[in-house]
Amino acid sequence: xxxxxxxxxxxxxxxxxxxxxxxxxxxxxxxxxxxxxxxxxxxxxxxxxxxxxxxxxxxxxxxxxxxxxxxxxxxxxxxxxxxxxxxxxxxxxxxxxxxxxxxxxxxxxxxxxxxxxxxxxxxxxxxxxxxxxxxxxxxxxxxxxxxxxxxxxxxxxxxxxxxxxxxxxxxxxxxxxxxxxxxxxxxxxxxxxxxxxxxxxxxxxxxxxxxxxxxxxxxxxxxxxxxxxx
Amino acid sequence: xxxxxxxxxxxxxxxxxxxxxxxxxxxxxxxxxxxxxxxxxxxxxxxxxxxxxxxxxxxxxxxxxxxxxxxxxxxxxxxxxxxxxxxxxxxxxxxxxxxxxxxxxxxxxxxxxxxxxxxxxxxxxxxxxxxxxxxxxxxxxxxxxxxxxxxxxxxxxxxxxxxxxxxxxxxxxxxxxxxxxxxxxxxxxxxxxxxxxxxxxxxxxxxxxxxxxxxxxxxxxxxxxxxxxxxxxxxxxxxxxxxxxxxxxxxxxxxxxxxxxxxxxxxxxxxxxxxxxxxxxxxxxxxxxxxxxxxxxxxxxxxxxxxxxxxxxxxxxxxxxxxxxxxxxxxxxxxxxxxxxxxxxxxxxxxxxxxxxxxxxxxxxxxxxxxxxxxxxxxxxxxxxxxxxxxxxxxxxxxxxxxxxxxxxxxxxxxxxxxxxxxxxxxxxxxxxxxxxxxxxxxxxxxxxxxxx
Numbered sequence: 001x002x003x004x005x006x007x008x009x010x011x012x013x014x015x016x017x018x019x020x021x022x023x024x025x026x027x028x029x030x031x032x033x034x035x036x037x038x039x040x041x042x043x044x045x046x047x048x049x050x051x052x053x054x055x056x057x058x059x060x061x062x063x064x065x066x067x068x069x070x071x072x073x074x075x076x077x078x079x080x081x082x083x084x085x086x087x088x089x090x091x092x093x094x095x096x097x098x099x100x101x102x103x104x105x106x107x108x109x110x111x112x113x114x115x116x117x118x119x120x121x122x123x124x125x126x127x128x129x130x131x132x133x134x135x136x137x138x139x140x141x142x143x144x145x146x147x148x149x150x151x152x153x154x155x156x157x158x159x160x161x162x163x164x165x166x167x168x169x170x171x172x173x174x175x176x177x178x179x180x181x182x183x184x185x186x187x188x189x190x191x192x193x194x195x196x197x198x199x200x201x202x203x204x205x206x207x208x209x210x211x212x213x214x215x216x217x218x219x220x221x222x223x224x225x226x227x228x229x230x
Numbered sequence: 231x232x233x234x235x236x237x238x239x240x241x242x243x244x245x246x247x248x249x250x251x252x253x254x255x256x257x258x259x260x261x262x263x264x265x266x267x268x269x270x271x272x273x274x275x276x277x278x279x280x281x282x283x284x285x286x287x288x289x290x291x292x293x294x295x296x297x298x299x300x301x302x303x304x305x306x307x308x309x310x311x312x313x314x315x316x317x318x319x320x321x322x323x324x325x326x327x328x329x330x331x332x333x334x335x336x337x338x339x340x341x342x343x344x345x346x347x348x349x350x351x352x353x354x355x356x357x358x359x360x361x362x363x364x365x366x367x368x369x370x371x372x373x374x375x376x377x378x379x380x381x382x383x384x385x386x387x388x389x390x391x392x393x394x395x396x397x398x399x400x401x402x403x404x405x406x407x408x409x410x411x412x413x414x415x416x417x418x419x420x421x422x423x424x425x426x427x428x429x430x431x432x433x434x435x436x437x438x439x440x441x442x443x444x445x446x447x448x449x450x451x452x453x454x455x456x457x458x459x460x461x462x463x464x465x466x467x468x469x470x471x472x473x474x475x476x477x478x479x480x481x482x483x484x485x486x487x488x489x490x491x492x493x494x495x496x497x498x499x500x501x502x503x504x505x506x507x508x509x510x511x512x513x514x515x516x517x518x519x520x521x522x523x524x525x526x527x528x529x530x531x532x533x534x535x536x537x538x539x540x541x542x543x544x545x546x547x548x549x550x551x552x553x554x555x556x557x558x559x560x561x562x563x564x565x566x567x568x569x570x571x572x573x574x575x576x577x578x579x580x581x582x583x584x585x586x587x588x589x590x591x592x593x594x595x596x597x598x599x600x601x602x603x604x605x606x607x608x609x610x611x612x613x614x615x616x617x618x619x620x621x622x623x624x625x626x627x628x629x630x631x632x633x634x635x636x637x638x639x640x641x642x643x644x645x646x647x648x649x650x651x652x653x654x655x656x657x658x659x660x661x662x663x664x665x666x667x668x669x670x671x672x673x674x675x676x677x678x679x680x681x682x683x
Contacts, residue, residue, distance in 0.1 A: 062625060062659040067606040068683030081542070092680060093561040093573045095604035108559045108575060109549060116553060123548055128539030155539055182660045210661070210682065214603055217632050218653065 026197035033158060036072025039205050044176065045197045049073050052156040054149035056174040058194070060165045064089075065180050065189055067096070068210065070134070070160060075100025077158060080131030083124040084108045086117040087136055105131075114139045118148070125151040125159060132158035138167075146173040168194060182209065233396070234291040234300065234322070236307060237329035238272065239284055240264050241317035267437070269405040270444040271310050275303065280326075280402030282351070285333060287326040287402070326402070327351075327394035331368070342394065343369025352390030356383050368394065411441045411518040420459055420510035424502045427456060427511060431498060434516035439491045441518075448487025448524035449494065455479045457513040467508035480505065482551075485543040487522035493544050500551035546578050567639040568647050569608060569679065603653075605663040605680030612677035615664065622664060622676035626657035634666070653682070 020026040025045040032048035034041055041047045049055060057066055074082055082105050084091060093103040107130075109120045114137070121135040125148070135148075145161065152159040161174070168179060177195040182188075183206060191205040208215070269286045272279050275297070278289040290303060297303040304322070311318055321338045323329035328342050331349040345368045347353050347360055353371070365371050371379070372391055380388045392398040417430050431454060442449060458476045472478040482497055549558045559575040566572050615622040622628050633652030640647040648668040656662050663680030 064607050064681045065660070065683045071606075071683075089607045089681065090575070090610050092569070092604055092606055092608040093563065095606045098604065099606075103561050103563060103573070106561050107546075107578065108561070109553070110557045110559055110575075111553055120549055120553065123540075123545050126540050127542055127545035129542035130539075130545070214653075214682070217603060220632070 020197065023199055025199075031156070033073050033077055035069075036076070037207055039207065040191060043193055043196070043201055043205060049158060050176065051158050052153045053159070053176065054145060054152055054174040055158075055160050056145075056172055056177040057160055057162050058165050058168055058177065058179045059162065060181050063181055065182065066134070066160070066162055067091075067099075068189060069178075069180055069191070069207075071096065071099045071101055073158075074132055078131045079105070080129050081105055081107045081124075081127075083121075083130055083133045085121045085124065085133065085135040085137075086110075086112055087134075118144050121148055121159075122151050125155050125157050130157060132160070134160045134162070136162045138164050142171050142173060149173050149175075232291060233289055233324055233400075234294065235324070235326045235329040236288050236290060236304065236320060236322050237282075237326065237333040238268060238286045238288070238307075238311055238318055238320045239333055240268055240311075241319060266405075267440045268311055270407065270440045271313075272307060273405065273407065273444045274310065274446075275307055277404070278402075279405045281405060282326070282330060282402075285330060286405075287329060289326070325394055325396050326400050327390065331394070341369075343367060343372070347371060350390060350394065352386050353383075356387065359383075407441065407445050411438055411521075412515065413437050414513060414515040416513050417511065420512055422507065422510050424505035424507050425499070427454075427514065428495070428499055428502055430514045431502075431516065432495060434514060435491050435495055435498075438516060438518070439489065442489045442521070442524075445521075446524060447521040448489050449484070449518055449521050450487050451481060451483035451519035452494065452498075453479060453481045453515075453517045453519050454498065455515040455517070456507075456511040457515075458507070458509040459512050469506070471505050472508060478505070478507070481519060483520070484547055486541070487524050489524060490544075493547075497547055497551050500548060503552075550578070567637060569604070570612075605661075605682045607681040607683075609679055609681075612665070612679045615676040615678055617676055622654070624654075624656045624662060624664070624678050625659050628654040628656055628662065628664060630654045631661070637665075651679075 018026075025043075027046070030046065030050040030052050032044070032046040032050050034048040035044070044050075057069065059065060079102075082101065084106065087108065087110075091106065091108065093106060096106070097103045107124075109117075109124075111117060111120065117135060117137055118140065121133055121137070124130050124133045133152075137145075140148075140161070140163070148159060148161070151157075165179060165181070168177075172195070174195065175197055177193075179192040179194050181190055183190040183204075187209055189207045189209045191207060193201045193205070210218075265281055265284060265286060269279050269281050272286055272288045276288050276290045276293050280287050288307070290307070294300050294303055297306055304320075308318060308320065319333060319336070321329050321332035323332055323342075327350065328345070330351075331342070331345040332338050332340055334349040335346055337345065347357055347366060347368065350368060350371075353360065360366075360371065363374075365374065368391070371387075372395070376388060389398060393400050413434050415430050415434055421427055421430065438449070438452075456478050458478065460476050468474045471480055480498075480501055482494075482501055484494065484497065488494065546558060555577040558578045560578045562574045562576050564572055564574055615624055615628075617623070618627065630652045631654060634650035635652075637647060637649045637651060649665040650668060651663065651665045654662050654664050659681065661682035662678055663682065664676055664678050667675040667677065
């Protein structure tokens with residue numbers, strides 16, 4: 001038999017910030033940065049990306065949707081550096097600048113050895129002039145991620161770690177884990193919140209797969225193709 | 231004008247008067263000498279600083295007004311010296327000999343006449359004779375007939391008494407600071423591996439820190455030279471740090487003048503990790519190659535402006551020291567139509583290129599077509615695609631969605647580029663950016679060049 005427990009607002013307010021009722025999102029004490037997607041903001045504790053916490057973005061192999069998810073927030077994150085550690089290919093600065101991330105904010109650390117990546121990520125987190133760190137760490141272990149999480153927490157930095165979908169099975173110290181993949185049914189980006197400080201979220205959040213400009217061109221391209229077929 | 235002398239002595243140095251009488255000989259060029267460190271520290275308050283045995287005397291009457299009176303000056307001196315030398319004893323006096331006498335006799339308030347003869351340096355050798363005469367204090371010695379004392383004990387004792395009572399001027403070999411820091415250290419045992427050199431270098435760096443503080447400088451470049459053991463030296467060994475002679479050297483620099491020895495030491499540790507020693511090392515030299523006057527740090531009035539953490543140049547220097555300059559990159563825009571030449575990832579150039587948009591954009595105009603239709607990822611080199619029945623394949627056959635965007639450029643540089651760019655959809659990888667090379671008339675080559683999010 002399930003009895004519903006009512007928590008009066010007064011009792012809830014007197015709770016410590018780290019304690020929250022299981023049916024609500026945590027009222028995080030961390031500062032947050034809006035993600036730029038109202039749908040996603042509504043499902044994240046505090047209403048955005050937490051500053052000073054490890055955020056894990058998991059993707060299937062050969063999918064590179066991280067910029068789509070992170071760019072709106074990074075564009076508004078301030079004027080400090082955005083450090084990219086161990087990215088697999090070269091970020092194309094003209095495209096990033098067109099979407100709001102100024103090119104002179106980028107600092108790319110082009111190393112692929114796992115140890116060097118971890119070390120460089122931690123160094124970047126400690127630097128005062130850095131706003132956000134994006135690290136591609138496919139081989140990181142849980143203890144190493146925990147260390148990065150603590151470094152991000154002590155300096156209040158935005159830290160995204162990109163990993164493969166397969167590591168979803170492994171335990172992770174990240175307070176927020178997202179699985180991002182292109183939606184099979186429709187032309188959209190499916191975001192699944194795998195772990196958050198709040199009740200589990202079963203459904204999939206469907207975001208527009210691309211910006212308005214590109215979508216318009218693609219629609220026009222379809223029309224053009226159809227035209228020729230006709 | 232009334233003189234004001236302060237005598238200072240570190241408790242960790244010699245403590246009892248008997249040891250002072252034994253004339254502990256301290257090598258004046260010993261690089262890790264606590265008395266010298268103390269003297270360097272006091273130099274910020276007055277130019278007239280001298281070392282006498284285990285103590286430091288400073289004449290500070292000219293600095294009293296600047297530091298807000300005698301009491302405030304003394305408090306500042308003691309605070310600075312405690313930082314340098316730990317527990318201190320001190321005494322003041324109108325002449326250096328009175329100050330020293332009060333310090334050594336441990337009678338800070340004694341009148342000069344009451345000071346015992348043992349603490350007058352010039353009287354050391356005559357103390358037994360004078361005691362037999364019944365002469366115990368400076369006042370009793372001074373009461374003796376001047377001519378007789380000069381004949382019996384030499385003029386040195388009379389001169390010293392004159393100086394102690396301020397009748398004659400006092401002059402010392404004043405402590406000065408060399409314009410270039412250059413210190414050496416004999417290692418207690420031969421060091422075989424380069425990272426272990428850090429322990430010796432750390433002592434030299436501590437010394438450097440005092441020197442920098444006293445000269446109010448920040449260091450920009452340093453040189454560490456190590457002497458190899460000649461008996462076991464491999465004379466033919468040549469690499470970035472060894473030129474075949476019996477010594478090796480390492481020069482490292484930092485972008486902004488710093489007095490932060492911890493940062494300098496971390497850089498040195500990273501660099502030493504890459505050094506291979508051909509023979510054991512016996513001796514280390516540390517020399518300042520380039521220094522710069524260091525202005526004070528200006529604080530911010532607003533709390534939120536202050537961000538905790540390392541400075542940008544410190545982080546970049548650490549990364550460069552471990553990973554190499556070719557791995558820490560920032561982007562430079564170039565005015566070109568070919569996508570791979572629109573951006574140039576160049577080694578990070580310190581503070582001038584970062585966070586200063588106008589400056590970094592000066593080499594060329596930003597981007598000609600800065601619209602959102604470019605992919606966010608670019609492949610380092612275009613990847614040739616397999617074509618099956620006129621359809622390019624990348625993780626399944628591609629569907630062309632938009633295009634062609636025709637590109638004809640590069641003929642002026644002799645590298646003509648003729649490409650038709652398409653946005654295509656791959657069943658597995660989502661949207662991709664592919665192009666068809668148009669140079670060959672007979673066959674069409676397809677390349678993958680970018681990935682959309």
